[in-house]
Amino acid sequence: MDENHFLKPASTEERRLYYREEWNIEDIPDFIKNSVDKREFGFDHLGRGPNDRYRVFRSLDLLRKFLRYRTPFAAYSSVAFYEKPQRRDGWIKSEVVFDVDAKDIPLRKCNCEGVCDVCLNQAREIVCSLMDILKGDLGLNDIHVIYSGRGYHLRVLDESVMKVNSDVRGQIVKYIIGAEVPQSEYGSDGVTYKLEHFSLPFGYPQVFTERVKYAILHLTESTEMDGVNNKLLKDVIKYREFINNDEWGLFRGKVGPIRYQRLIKSIASLNMGWVDAKVSIDLKRILRLPSSLHSMVSMKCMEVNNLENFDPFQDAVPRFVYERK
Amino acid sequence: MVSVAFINPLSDEGRQIVREMGNLDLFREDNAKLIDLVIHTRLQDISEEFIPHNYVDLAVKRLEWYIRKKNDPNFNYNKYSFLFNYDITRFDVISFYLLCQAVGVKFGPNSRESRAMVESQGKLMQSRLSEFSRIDREDLIKKILDSLLSDEKVKWTFFEDILSSRKLKLEDLVMDHGDIILNREDFIESFSSKIEHRDPDKIYNMMIGDKVKELIMNRMIMQKTEDYIYKVQQKSKREIEPNPLLLELAEKVSTVLSESFPSYGHKVGGNGEIKAAPLNPNAFPPCVKLVLEGMKSGGRNDAIILFFTPFVSYARLYPDIFRKNVTVKVSDVDPNLSVVQNEILPLIYGAAEQCTPPLFDDQPQEKININAKLGFGMHAVVELKHEGESIWYTPMSCEKVKLHLPSLCKPDKTCKRIGNPLSYYIRKLWESDETNGNPEGNED
Ligand code: SF4
Ligand SMILES: [Zn+2]
Numbered sequence: 001m002d003e004n005h006f007l008k009p010a011s012t013e014e015r016r017l018y019y020r021e022e023w024n025i026e027d028i029p030d031f032i033k034n035s036v037d038k039r040e041f042g043f044d045h046l047g048r049g050p051n052d053r054y055r056v057f058r059s060l061d062l063l064r065k066f067l068r069y070r071t072p073f074a075a076y077s078s079v080a081f082y083e084k085p086q087r088r089d090g091w092i093k094s095e096v097v098f099d100v101d102a103k104d105i106p107l108r109k110c111n112c113e114g115v116c117d118v119c120l121n122q123a124r125e126i127v128c129s130l131m132d133i134l135k136g137d138l139g140l141n142d143i144h145v146i147y148s149g150r151g152y153h154l155r156v157l158d159e160s161v162m163k164v165n166s167d168v169r170g171q172i173v174k175y176i177i178g179a180e181v182p183q184s185e186y187g188s189d190g191v192t193y194k195l196e197h198f199s200l201p202f203g204y205p206q207v208f209t210e211r212v213k214y215a216i217l218h219l220t221e222s223t224e225m226d227g228v229n230n231k232l233l234k235d236v237i238k239y240r241e242f243i244n245n246d247e248w249g250l251f252r253g254k255v256g257p258i259r260y261q262r263l264i265k266s267i268a269s270l271n272m273g274w275v276d277a278k279v280s281i282d283l284k285r286i287l288r289l290p291s292s293l294h295s296m297v298s299m300k301c302m303e304v305n306n307l308e309n310f311d312p313f314q315d316a317v318p319r320f321v322y323e324r325k
Numbered sequence: 326m327v328s329v330a331f332i333n334p335l336s337d338e339g340r341q342i343v344r345e346m347g348n349l350d351l352f353r354e355d356n357a358k359l360i361d362l363v364i365h366t367r368l369q370d371i372s373e374e375f376i377p378h379n380y381v382d383l384a385v386k387r388l389e390w391y392i393r394k395k396n397d398p399n400f401n402y403n404k405y406s407f408l409f410n411y412d413i414t415r416f417d418v419i420s421f422y423l424l425c426q427a428v429g430v431k432f433g434p435n436s437r438e439s440r441a442m443v444e445s446q447g448k449l450m451q452s453r454l455s456e457f458s459r460i461d462r463e464d465l466i467k468k469i470l471d472s473l474l475s476d477e478k479v480k481w482t483f484f485e486d487i488l489s490s491r492k493l494k495l496e497d498l499v500m501d502h503g504d505i506i507l508n509r510e511d512f513i514e515s516f517s518s519k520i521e522h523r524d525p526d527k528i529y530n531m532m533i534g535d536k537v538k539e540l541i542m543n544r545m546i547m548q549k550t551e552d553y554i555y556k557v558q559q560k561s562k563r564e565i566e567p568n569p570l571l572l573e574l575a576e577k578v579s580t581v582l583s584e585s586f587p588s589y590g591h592k593v594g595g596n597g598e599i600k601a602a603p604l605n606p607n608a609f610p611p612c613v614k615l616v617l618e619g620m621k622s623g624g625r626n627d628a629i630i631l632f633f634t635p636f637v638s639y640a641r642l643y644p645d646i647f648r649k650n651v652t653v654k655v656s657d658v659d660p661n662l663s664v665v666q667n668e669i670l671p672l673i674y675g676a677a678e679q680c681t682p683p684l685f686d687d688q689p690q691e692k693i694n695i696n697a698k699l700g701f702g703m704h705a706v707v708e709l710k711h712e713g714e715s716i717w718y719t720p721m722s723c724e725k726v727k728l729h730l731p732s733l734c735k736p737d738k739t740c741k742r743i744g745n746p747l748s749y750y751i752r753k754l755w756e757s758d759e760t761n762g763n764p765e766g767n768e769d
Binding site: 164168170179203 | 500515520521523728729
């Protein structure tokens with residue numbers, strides 16, 4: 001079918017079609033269905049932001065009716081569980097969430113205006129690697145990946161972290177995205193040794209190494225980075241084959257240790273862009289409701305069960321898009 | 326044999342000592358045993374003025390050591406040698422509890438006094454441990470950690486509170502599926518297959534060895550010290566009168582702390598206080614300078630409303646906020662709001678105008694949010710009658726800036742030494758005062 005039909009805003013009629021004929025309450029993931037009465041819901045009826053907030057539904061069926069008849073432009077639910085969701089009061093716990101928005105990630109391979117299959121795929125790769133760290137390092141389980149329409153939400157419902165405050169959430173974000181250059185001097189018994197992050201294949205140094213590798217391999221001549229001038233950028237690109245082969249020592253030698261230090265410092269701050277940390281540290285955020293329609297781009301927001309093979313242009317396009325003329 | 330209480334006064338051994346403590350009033354009387362121990366400490370400078378004569382003296386010295394060491398370039402270690410003599414353990418433990426109680430009843434856990442107490446405990450433990458032989462040190466750390474961590478395997482979430490207070494960073498830990506790797510055996514089991522060309526044993530020694538263990542132990546005890554101060558405060562609220570000895574000690578603690586802030590020119594009052602003065606943009610941190618240069622549409626609102634507004638208002642009106650541990654209203658310091666109207670709002674509006682597109686062009690309602698952040702509720706104009714409907718937002722910490730507005734944080738050298746853009750500003754003012762002798766800006 002014609003490319004042009006994709007990613008266009010949905011008309012009121014199309015929204016109606018979607019919620020009356022395609023949408024099914026069963027498409028809402030269990031982790032939300034089980035806690036409908038504990039969450040705050042928010043809606044955007046006119047496409048001007050979620051102004052209709054503090055909504056609560058005592059039962060799933062009431063939520064079903066609401067969506068069927070109001071066919072909102074956008075629907076959201078809180079990551080927080082409350083005793084009194086109608087007042088955002090009596091906070092119990094919140095999912096730990098990471099928001100990877102394809103249009104905001106650094107080092108995008110495409111130069112598209114909104115989102116496209118290239119940057120969405122890049123976002124998917126990032127989500128995969130974040131997931132590995134959440135599981136492998138932090139030992140978290142019960143992690144759900146949601147395709148949001150323009151990127152991905154990672155939603156962690158592991159009880160061991162749902163009660164932690166924003167400061168701890170901030171630390172988790174910084175760890176998994178590699179926001180700080182790891183220390184490189186280690187003392188043992190009065191002697192100091194120098195060990196670069198790439199010679200330590202575990203723990204935070206490894207997380208950081210992976211991020212630096214990804215960044216270096218995705219730099220282009222036109223990338224702008226603080227503290228990295230054109231000359232350095234050119235050299236990095238010239239020698240990055242070494243990184244591709246995990247020959248870090250050689251790469252560092254070619255670039256020079258001082259410039260290498262400058263490079264990784266700059267990458268560390270660039271890493272802050274992989275996820276929107278504001279979302280992660282906000283205990284009372286509302287996030288797009290899986291199964292609802294992202295009307296701006298006419299895509300379904302949905303839970304992704306097989307991230308490896310997920311293709312939003314196959315799996316998240318509502319039927320009405322195919323019927324467009 | 327060294328008692329673990331010498332390092333961890335909150336251990337069972339430490340508590341036992343305190344239980345035998347008896348009448349508080351005896352603590353200000355001269356104690357011959359203590360004096361004797363101090364005088365006979367190796368390398369101790371025995372000039373009269375340095376020698377603690379009783380428990381209260383000792384408590385003061387304990388804190389003074391930390392403050393002086395931190396701020397005095399000519400610090401003389403030999404004045405405080407006795408602090409490293411483990412024969413004083415009994416006295417030391419009791420003085421630790423006295424300090425916590427004094428700080429707890431008078432200032433509570435969120436005060437600068439409490440912060441200094443907690444940090445001094447951290448530094449003291451570290452310095453004391455470094456004086457022991459490796460074997461003794463390992464042994465002490467192991468004993469203390471064993472009692473702090475009941476389980477063999479510890480999940481990182483167990484450290485929620487020390488992570489939250491940033492005493493510990495997640496990056497400092499080595500984890501495998503959520504478990505913190507502390508023992509050599511666990512390390513080898515988890516990672517040896519990944520380590521090539523190097524001896525895993527050596528890597529363990531370097532990266533974890535005693536280092537991480539000591540760090541965790543240290544931070545946990547610091548946290549427990551803070552918790553204890555909190556408990557004391559809670560308890561004291563239910564009691565009628567705190568013991569005068571504790572109040573007396575609290576006074577002394579305050580004096581020791583104020584001493585630590587050298588006076589810098591006219592902005593600093595007699596007790597180290599920094600007075601309000603017209604703003605000196607040269608002293609602004611990089612992040613604030615960036616906002617003044619103008620923001621692009623993403624992050625524009627947050628930068629102006631959440632970040633810039635609190636910063637300039639406090640920098641102008643109440644730069645001392647973080648050292649005072651009080652809640653203030655704008656009108657406490659600017660009674661007729663003339664500074665707000667004539668200096669602060671124009672500056673904020675100017676920064677908003679610099680944005681692309683200018684902030685108020687498409688979102689004039691944000692003016693109301695600015696008023697709200699200054700404490701004047703959601704109203705179109707700043708008026709005294711609305712003050713208090715919202716709170717006057719305190720400036721974001723650097724940590725928060727990095728998370729909320731990552732593009733703003735471009736740290737320079739001074740940033741290494743501060744945790745909040747406002748402290749950056751104050752520091753820079755001091756420095757410029759010192760070097761110029763004659764600062765810009767006049768007394769208000
Ligand atoms: S470290 Fe703090 S003061 Fe320095 S630029 Fe970053 S936020 Fe600003
Ligand atoms: Zn794209």
